[in-house]
Amino acid sequence: MTDTxxxxxxxxxxxxxxxxxxxxxxxxxSRRMSWDSSSAEDSLQDAILVAFRKFxxxxxxxxxRAWLFRILSNTILNANGQxxxxxxxxxxxxxxxxxxxxxxxxxxxxxxxxxxxxxEQVSEEVRRAVKxxxxxxxxxxxxxxxxxxxxxxxxATLEIPMGTVMSHLFRARARxxxxxxxxxxxxxxxxxxxx
Amino acid sequence: MNIPxxxxxRTLLMAYLDSELDATSTxxxxxxxxxxxECRSRLEAERTIEAGLVAPLRDEAMPLATWARLEGAxxxxxxVSGASATQGGTEQRITRGADWFGRxxxxxxxxxxxxxxxxxxxxxxxxxxxxFDLVTHEVVESWYRASEGSLTPDVQAWATLDERLAxxxxxxxxxxxxxxxxxxHPLQLLDSREVVIDGVRGVNAIYDxxxxxxxxxxxxxxxxxxxxxxxxxxxxxxxxxxxxGGLSLxxxxxxxxxxxxxxxxxxxxxxxxxx
Numbered sequence: 056m057t058d059t060x061x062x063x064x065x066x067x068x069x070x071x072x073x074x075x076x077x078x079x080x081x082x083x084x085s086r087r088m089s090w091d092s093s094s095a096e097d098s099l100q101d102a103i104l105v106a107f108r109k110f111x112x113x114x115x116x117x118x119x120r121a122w123l124f125r126i127l128s129n130t131i132l133n134a135n136g137q138x139x140x141x142x143x144x145x146x147x148x149x150x151x152x153x154x155x156x157x158x159x160x161x162x163x164x165x166x167x168x169x170x171x172x173x174x175e176q177v178s179e180e181v182r183r184a185v186k187x188x189x190x191x192x193x194x195x196x197x198x199x200x201x202x203x204x205x206x207x208x209x210x211a212t213l214e215i216p217m218g219t220v221m222s223h224l225f226r227a228r229a230r231x232x233x234x235x236x237x238x239x240x241x242x243x244x245x246x247x248x249x250x
Numbered sequence: 251m252n253i254p255x256x257x258x259x260r261t262l263l264m265a266y267l268d269s270e271l272d273a274t275s276t277x278x279x280x281x282x283x284x285x286x287x288e289c290r291s292r293l294e295a296e297r298t299i300e301a302g303l304v305a306p307l308r309d310e311a312m313p314l315a316t317w318a319r320l321e322g323a324x325x326x327x328x329x330v331s332g333a334s335a336t337q338g339g340t341e342q343r344i345t346r347g348a349d350w351f352g353r354x355x356x357x358x359x360x361x362x363x364x365x366x367x368x369x370x371x372x373x374x375x376x377x378x379x380x381x382f383d384l385v386t387h388e389v390v391e392s393w394y395r396a397s398e399g400s401l402t403p404d405v406q407a408w409a410t411l412d413e414r415l416a417x418x419x420x421x422x423x424x425x426x427x428x429x430x431x432x433x434x435h436p437l438q439l440l441d442s443r444e445v446v447i448d449g450v451r452g453v454n455a456i457y458d459x460x461x462x463x464x465x466x467x468x469x470x471x472x473x474x475x476x477x478x479x480x481x482x483x484x485x486x487x488x489x490x491x492x493x494x495g496g497l498s499l500x501x502x503x504x505x506x507x508x509x510x511x512x513x514x515x516x517x518x519x520x521x522x523x524x525x
């Protein structure tokens with residue numbers, strides 16, 4: 056009995072030691088994929104409890120972080136069938152040049168000339184723009200750009216082809232740059248076409 | 251090695267920045283950048299923009315209260331008694347005390363408290379709060395976490411600025427000072443400060459409650475607009491209760507659970523109040 060308790064405690068301690076460094080990353084991903092803090096916490100708690108129950112299945116030496124994100128992503132997708140369907144939808148993108156894909160190509164071109172000053176002003180607006188992305192695009196963008204996962208890892212995590220990962224990512228980036236160009240025009244950072 | 255032209259380079263630009271190209275393509279792209287100033291400028295600008303877009307998304311830390319609840323749930327799943335938990339890198343024991351909320355741990359119960367009190371207090375002389383107009387528990391917790399258990403010099407400076415007003419509000423809003431117990435559990439006042447939401451002044455008191463950081467945000471409810479209430483953290487629901495001989499309280503609920511309310515005798519536990 057004492058040995059069993061000790062084993063449980065060791066397993067718990069080991070899991071906690073691996074989980075702790077990932078807590079902020081898991082939280083911000085869950086937060087940005089959920090309606091509010093409450094549902095973000097629900098998803099996160101569900102995912103972490105699943106991970107703990109399946110901890111025996113985790114292969115030591117592989118990435119615990121990727122394993123956790125896979126479980127968390129699945130939890131979010133299981134709770135949102137519409138998101139799963141949109142994630143799997145074929146989104147072929149032939150032209151992967153960001154600038155030429157934008158409606159406000161000229162304005163974005165001006166942003167590219169000196170982006171630092173504009174970016175200093177837009178932190179809150181960026182968060183809103185990311186929130187406004189289509190969920191599938193947001194999910195892939197967050198995994199790649201914020202959490203640093205490789206395309207291949209995202210493909211495995213979300214169980215979608217690499218090409219689909221790249222398409223979602225491209226669209227997300229194009230929309231965010233479109234937002235920057237709009238913001239730059241509205242704030243007078245670059246002249247609007249009518250000016 | 252085929253050196254790509256400018257159009258091909260721009261098509262592969264983001265994949266290059268993501269380090270997703272194979273070695274040959276990466277080399278040929280690098281070769282192009284070393285010879286083409288225009289594409290090199292574009293590369294640097296896109297790198298800057300990508301970093302600028304991502305930076306605001308990386309600065310959000312998990313609230314301590316959320317971590318405490320996760321720890322509690324995991325400890326319960328593991329059957330680890332006493333819920334020995336670690337918070338923010340500091341070894342702090344969260345005791346599972348009386349079972350106030352059924353299976354919820356004390357850490358969960360103490361984690362998030364947002365109380366709005368129907369008391370009109372004398373606003374007296376007021377000063378600006380150093381540029382902050384809304385302090386949520388998440389802000390406070392991020393400060394607390396960054397300080398690894400002790401408040402940072404910046405926070406202390408700000409607390410000093412509004413110390414008199416905060417003490418004034420603590421008394422008027424009947425929030426506990428040092429040494430006043432919350433139920434059977436001691437609360438230690440770590441810090442308090444004036445909080446202003448939409449011009450209405452309240453107080454944000456930060457307590458150490460059995461190792462968990464607990465914040466109480468108290469306002470005269472009559473002065474707070476619905477919009478302002480909606481901006482308060484975790485204000486899932488607001489209800490009015492009559493407590494202590496007619497004192498009317500508005501209690502913010504966390505996921506349908508009454509955590510605590512404020513009364514003229516200090517913060518009281520939900521199950522100690524008849525309503």
